[in-house]
Amino acid sequence: MKTNTVVTSGCKYLDIDGYASIIAYRELLKRQGKNATASSSSRLNQSIPPLILDLKYQLDSVDTVKDAKFIVLDTSNPDFFDKQVTTRKLIEIIDHHTGYEKYWNDYPNIKTQIEFIGSVCTIVYERIISSNHTEILDTDICKLLIAGILDNTLNLRSSITTERDRNAYSELLKIGDVSSDFYVEYFSACESEILKDFTRAIKDDIKIEKVGALPEAIGQMVILNIDRFDTAKMKQVFADYPEWLMNVISLEDGKSYLYFDGIGMRKKLEELFNKKCNTDSLLILDDFLLRKQIMKIAREM
Ligand SMILES: [Mn+2]
Structure with missing residues (x-):
């Protein structure tokens, strides 16, 4: 019997980058003669709408297979691996979050490709x-x-987008005969999922980590148009937090809307971004920034 290779990702929530990459990597391993499955014990978030779930490739169920080997994609922080994974049985990691490259140097039997892309x-x-x-x-x-x-690069407009991402995107459109309007279909489908349960969508993407002058709780949401954002529901979600920040990325106008609350937060944000706030609770950036970029700016201040 061939050993089973389980391709999986992180714990808590699975996003489309993790979902799509583990499924496609499973297909590649199968073609290479391996006995591979792709599974996750995490909840799928709003970046995986029915449009994606209804495609002919899906996740396998989580089975506890004896002697399985694990491959982890889209995370390299061992504290955030899917709960199926044991480091002893890990054989490969592919990720684009930096910070753990050195850590894995001590594990020569685990193949790693970790690049900021x-x-x-x-x-x-x-x-x-x-x-x-x-x-x-x-x-x-x-x-x-x-x-x-599309999701992880914000329609290829985020500054973390590389030439390699652009090339992969345009080649995939050609090879798969996919319309160049697919991004509208995809982002609209994600937005519909968000609007179905707006409160949950905010709750599902709050990061709790104290970095520099930023509040500990930082939410993030990507929507097509800021007019669909419900500030009243946002305030309810954050009611229990003394300080918070919500980064709403509006794809149509290419801006980040930073909603905030907390004494002194206005001044801190104005210093951080060198820009006057629009109101006592909102700073609109001329370009959109991902939360990981905002945290990087605060860390380096
Ligand atoms: Mn990713």
Whole structure:
């Protein structure tokens, strides 16, 4: 019997980059003759709408297979691995969050590729190309990988987007015969999911980490148009936090809307971004920033 290889991702929530990349990597391993499955014990978030779930490729169920080996994608922080994973049985990590490259140097038996790039889906696309298995790239696999790239790079407009992401995206459109309007369809589908349960969508993406002058609780939401954002519901969610910040990325106008509360937060944000606040509870940035970029700015101040 061949050993089973389980491809998985992080704990808590699974986003489209993790979802798409583990499924596509499973397909590649299968073509290479491995007995591979892709599964996750985490809840899927709003970046995986029915449009994606209804494609012909899906996750496998979480089975406890004896002697399984694990591959983790889209996270390299061992505290955030899917709960199925044990380091002893880990054989490979592919990620685009930096910080743990050195840590894994002490584990020479675990293959790692950790690079600061827009999306893990880009790396999986490159693996498929370099191993000459382009036949895997049918329309549905292409749509999965494209959605992962679109989400994690904010429609290729975030400054973390690399040439490699752009190249993977345009090649996948061609190979999969996917319309260049697919991004509208995808982001609209995500927005519908968010609007179905707005409160939950905010709660599902709050990061609790104290960095520099920023409040400990920072939420993030990506929507097509800021007019759909419900500030009253946001205030309810954050009612229990003494200080908070909400980064709303509005794709249509390309801006980050930073809603906040807490004494002195206005001044801190004005210093951090060198820009006057629009009101006592809102700072609009001319460009959109991801939460990880905002935290990086605060850390380096
Ligand atoms: Mn990712």
